[in-house]
Amino acid sequence: MSPVAFFILSLLLFTLGALAFLFKRDLITQFMAIEIMLNAANLALVAGAKTWASLDSQVVVFFVITVAAAEAAVGLAIILLIYRQKKNIRSEEINLLKG
Amino acid sequence: MSEYFWLIPLFPAASSFILVIFGRWLPKKYVSVQAPLAVLLSFIFGLASFLKIYPRGLGHEAAGLSKTLFSWIHSGSFQIDFTFWFDQLTAVMVLVVSGVGFIIHVYSIGYMAEDRSYTRYFSLLNLFTFAMLLLVMAGNMVLMFVGWEGVGLCSYLLIGFWFERPSAASAGKKAFIVNRIGDAAFLLGLFFLLFNFKTASFPEINRALTDGRISSSLATLIALLFFAGATGKSAQIPLYVWLPDAMEGPTPVSALIHAATMVTAGVYMVSRLNVLYSYSGIAAEVVAIIGALTAVYAGTIALTQFDIKRVLAYSTISQIGYMFLGCGVGAFAAGMFHLYTHAFFKSLLFLAAGSVMHALSGELDMRRMGGLKKHLPITYSTFLIGAITIAGVPFFSGFFSKDAILTQCYAQGKYFLWLLGLTGAIITAFYMFRLIFLTFHGQERFSAEIRHHLHESPPVMTIPLIILAFFSIIAGYIGLPVVFGHDLNFFERFLEPVIIRAYETHLSLGIEWLLIIISSVIAFVGIFLAYVFYLKSPHLPHQLASRFPGVYRLLFNKYYVDEIYNILFVKPLVKGSEMVYYNFDLPIIDGAVNGSAKTVSFFGRILSLVQSGLIRDYALVFILGVAIILGLILF
Amino acid sequence: MATFLFYLLSIITVASVVAMIFSRHQAHNALLLAVAFTSLGGLFALLQAPFIATVQIIIYAGAIMVLFIFVIMMIDLRQPFPPLRKKWVFALGALLIVVIFFELIMVIKSFPTASKATNLDFGHPASLGKLLFSKYLYPFEITSILIVAAMVGSLYLARRKER
Numbered sequence: 094m095s096p097v098a099f100f101i102l103s104l105l106l107f108t109l110g111a112l113a114f115l116f117k118r119d120l121i122t123q124f125m126a127i128e129i130m131l132n133a134a135n136l137a138l139v140a141g142a143k144t145w146a147s148l149d150s151q152v153v154v155f156f157v158i159t160v161a162a163a164e165a166a167v168g169l170a171i172i173l174l175i176y177r178q179k180k181n182i183r184s185e186e187i188n189l190l191k192g
Numbered sequence: 193m194s195e196y197f198w199l200i201p202l203f204p205a206a207s208s209f210i211l212v213i214f215g216r217w218l219p220k221k222y223v224s225v226q227a228p229l230a231v232l233l234s235f236i237f238g239l240a241s242f243l244k245i246y247p248r249g250l251g252h253e254a255a256g257l258s259k260t261l262f263s264w265i266h267s268g269s270f271q272i273d274f275t276f277w278f279d280q281l282t283a284v285m286v287l288v289v290s291g292v293g294f295i296i297h298v299y300s301i302g303y304m305a306e307d308r309s310y311t312r313y314f315s316l317l318n319l320f321t322f323a324m325l326l327l328v329m330a331g332n333m334v335l336m337f338v339g340w341e342g343v344g345l346c347s348y349l350l351i352g353f354w355f356e357r358p359s360a361a362s363a364g365k366k367a368f369i370v371n372r373i374g375d376a377a378f379l380l381g382l383f384f385l386l387f388n389f390k391t392a393s394f395p396e397i398n399r400a401l402t403d404g405r406i407s408s409s410l411a412t413l414i415a416l417l418f419f420a421g422a423t424g425k426s427a428q429i430p431l432y433v434w435l436p437d438a439m440e441g442p443t444p445v446s447a448l449i450h451a452a453t454m455v456t457a458g459v460y461m462v463s464r465l466n467v468l469y470s471y472s473g474i475a476a477e478v479v480a481i482i483g484a485l486t487a488v489y490a491g492t493i494a495l496t497q498f499d500i501k502r503v504l505a506y507s508t509i510s511q512i513g514y515m516f517l518g519c520g521v522g523a524f525a526a527g528m529f530h531l532y533t534h535a536f537f538k539s540l541l542f543l544a545a546g547s548v549m550h551a552l553s554g555e556l557d558m559r560r561m562g563g564l565k566k567h568l569p570i571t572y573s574t575f576l577i578g579a580i581t582i583a584g585v586p587f588f589s590g591f592f593s594k595d596a597i598l599t600q601c602y603a604q605g606k607y608f609l610w611l612l613g614l615t616g617a618i619i620t621a622f623y624m625f626r627l628i629f630l631t632f633h634g635q636e637r638f639s640a641e642i643r644h645h646l647h648e649s650p651p652v653m654t655i656p657l658i659i660l661a662f663f664s665i666i667a668g669y670i671g672l673p674v675v676f677g678h679d680l681n682f683f684e685r686f687l688e689p690v691i692i693r694a695y696e697t698h699l700s701l702g703i704e705w706l707l708i709i710i711s712s713v714i715a716f717v718g719i720f721l722a723y724v725f726y727l728k729s730p731h732l733p734h735q736l737a738s739r740f741p742g743v744y745r746l747l748f749n750k751y752y753v754d755e756i757y758n759i760l761f762v763k764p765l766v767k768g769s770e771m772v773y774y775n776f777d778l779p780i781i782d783g784a785v786n787g788s789a790k791t792v793s794f795f796g797r798i799l800s801l802v803q804s805g806l807i808r809d810y811a812l813v814f815i816l817g818v819a820i821i822l823g824l825i826l827f
Numbered sequence: 828m829a830t831f832l833f834y835l836l837s838i839i840t841v842a843s844v845v846a847m848i849f850s851r852h853q854a855h856n857a858l859l860l861a862v863a864f865t866s867l868g869g870l871f872a873l874l875q876a877p878f879i880a881t882v883q884i885i886i887y888a889g890a891i892m893v894l895f896i897f898v899i900m901m902i903d904l905r906q907p908f909p910p911l912r913k914k915w916v917f918a919l920g921a922l923l924i925v926v927i928f929f930e931l932i933m934v935i936k937s938f939p940t941a942s943k944a945t946n947l948d949f950g951h952p953a954s955l956g957k958l959l960f961s962k963y964l965y966p967f968e969i970t971s972i973l974i975v976a977a978m979v980g981s982l983y984l985a986r987r988k989e990r
Contacts, residue, residue, distance in 0.1 A: 094829050094873070097940055098837075099833075100938060101935060111815065113847060115808065115917060115920040121856075125856055128860065139871050139874045142874070143875055143949070148954060149958070155878075161887075162890060166981040167977050167984070169898045173898055181903075185808075190805050191800065818927055819923045819926045819930065
């Protein structure tokens with residue numbers, strides 16, 4: 094199996110994740126879309142590890158996964174807080190991040 | 193122990209650090225042990241290092257102990273190291289600073305016992321000791337400047353120690369600002385020095401001068417700029433005005449900083465750069481003239497003051513004038529010798545005055561004292577010893593050191609300076625005994641309430657007085673004049689390796705004897721005059737004052753120098769600053785700043801329309817960025 | 828066999844992600860995501876990364892998805908969405924994503940078609956572990972600090988304030 098196929102799959106997943114982030118309108122699903130993009134990147138890294146016979150990128154994947162776990166914990170806690178305050182998680186209604 | 197001489201300044205530094213950080217939780221008793229102990233450790237190490245270099249000192253070897261801790265500033269060929277240096281000159285200063293400093297730390301335990309900020313006081317006093325030791329142990333001019341500024345800072349903090357009193361706060365500010373003027377000159381001199389000598393370390397400065405690489409006009413300029421710095425720190429004309437006000441600080445501080453150590457830093461600096469000052473005849477001349485003038489001038493002011501500490505302050509200014517006079521006529525060793533004896537008797541006088549204040553619930557005015565002799569026997573006797581010493585009565589230490597300076601003046605043929613010195617001496621004897629008679633003799637002029645509280649100070653204060661009195665008597669015997677034998681001036685011989693002898697004295701023994709007798713007579717005349725004026729016929733001073741009201745008012749108001757400075761410098765400065773503030777700062781600087789801020793905020797408001805706060809919009813920009821960057825990389 | 832597995836797993840992954848885009852129900856989304864993560868794990872295994880495959884399934888399909896499900900449980904999902912505003916953002920975004928897609932295709936075109944890792948031992952957990960504890964020791968340890976910080980942070984954020 095040529096690694097190029099894996100790269101193409103990774104790209105496809107990344108694009109789909111980005112589209113999902115763009116078109117979904119609730120925070121949780123958008124968050125999931127971010128996870129998909131992260132996984133697509135992981136897939137590319139693992140495929141790269143095989144293509145260039147370098148274990149280092151597998152280590153990077155390991156770090157990405159741990160960081161993603163940390164990020165998921167904090168991100169979901171923030172979503173929970175937003176829900177407690179606004180009683181919804183529609184991303185259109187959360188617009189405080191501005192000057 | 194002497195190989196660890198570089199620890200000397202670090203003990204008080206560490207102690208001060210501990211007191212600053214943990215002082216809040218430390219009990220008073222612990223503080224009272226730690227702070228003096230740190231200084232005592234410095235003294236012990238200083239003594240060990242002194243004993244190490246002492247035999248070498250007599251063998252005409254210049255090399256002292258030196259320790260480079262690290263390279264501080266390094267830029268191209270220019271290098272300044274963090275170097276501690278311990279030679280004969282340093283040894284004298286270290287022993288004086290840490291020895292007298294230790295005694296004053298102990299005295300402070302009693303004097304400051306009731307103060308709320310006990311720990312702050314000791315942390316500052318330790319910090320001062322550190323800065324002063326750094327100043328005297330610095331191996332180069334730049335490091336010395338660090339100590340120079342450090343003692344200035346501590347002086348400011350300690351003058352304003354009771355900062356809730358407005359007079360103390362403003363006295364602190366005055367000291368700081370006046371010192372700043374001198375320090376600006378000092379810094380300028382430092383720049384000239386670094387630029388032309390390409391080095392700041394003392395041995396290399398001396399080498400550059402002896403090699404003749406430096407023109408004498410340049411040396412004069414640098415020496416004069418440094419001396420201008422010294423007039424600030426050592427309270428000489430024209431920058432002496434801060435020292436009398438500095439008496440707002442606690443009395444032990446006046447004793448340590450404003451009498452024994454810090455104010456003599458200028459003398460130390462001039463002696464340290466003795467090669468430079470000998471090289472430039474004009475600079476040495478200026479030093480001598482300023483010193484002699486200050487000695488007389490400050491003495492005349494002291495004649496009319498009634499504040500016990502102010503009299504001592506003016507007397508300090510006058511005595512430092514003597515030291516500069518000595519340095520200026522090339523008798524650096526004599527100047528240092530006077531510095532060393534002065535440290536003992538002047539701190540003794542201050543501490544004894546502090547003891548008087550302590551007994552009289554803080555009273556400073558001599559007009560409300562009198563007759564304290566029988567109430568404060570120890571304070572009286574020690575004060576008397578101090579006064580006798582400073583007055584120049586033979587066989588006390590002050591006599592030997594002052595006489596060494598005056599003899600040198602005479603030997604150089606500078607008869608005018610010599611006469612000024614003698615005038616200063618008679619004035620000194622007069623005002624010191626005026627102080628004694630007004631304070632301790634005559635009738636009691638204080639209120640019954642104060643009389644009720646009257647008490648001799650506790651042993652923690654009187655024992656330091658006794659020790660200092662002891663040293664005031666005997667300290668002079670290491671520098672006996674030539675009439676008592678040829679090789680008895682151990683002090684001068686000890687300093688010989690670091691201090692060049694610019695001139696040889698060629699005085700016959702007969703003239704030496706004559707000079708000594710003249711100085712002794714002068715001292716006794718001064719004392720006798722004070723006795724006539726203040727004990728025998730106390731109406732005389734009033735008569736004299738009403739006979740010459742102009743002169744009296746001039747002296748009593750300190751020649752109106754504060755007022756003159758106020759009109760000449762302070763007022764125009766304030767007016768000018770106000771003018772600049774209203775006409776330049778407000779419209780132009782503030783205008784430019786506010787204008788640019790307004791412009792930015794105008795564009796910001798337009799740009800903030802883009803900022804919707806919605807993550808989708810932000811994601812869109814993000815994606816746009818990625819697309820553009822990828823496109824740039826690819827095509 | 829490998830080719831077959833690849834196509835099977837990729838179809839499952841892509842299909843579940845596409846389904847996720849069209850599904851309106853977050854719980855369904857979460858399940859679809861779990862499916863996608865698991866099959867991605869399989870793909871990792873195909874790429875000679877057994878350790879990563881295991882970690883992927885344990886952490887992503889296990890831990891993180893459980894977190895998602897918990898949060899979804901706590902949130903009231905039946906909320907009507909107001910009509911879309913600023914439709915041009917969607918259009919422009921989609922267009923740009925397609926642009927990025929083609930740009931990245933061009934990147935992939937330059938990649939070698941054959942893999943260098945012909946060694947069967949490649950990607951063995953033991954060699955990965957050695958690398959992790961030698962060359963990447965400090966990053967690895969710092970990651971643990973990060974995780975502690977994240978744990979404390981999320982606990983702090985999510986706690987109910989006593990009123």
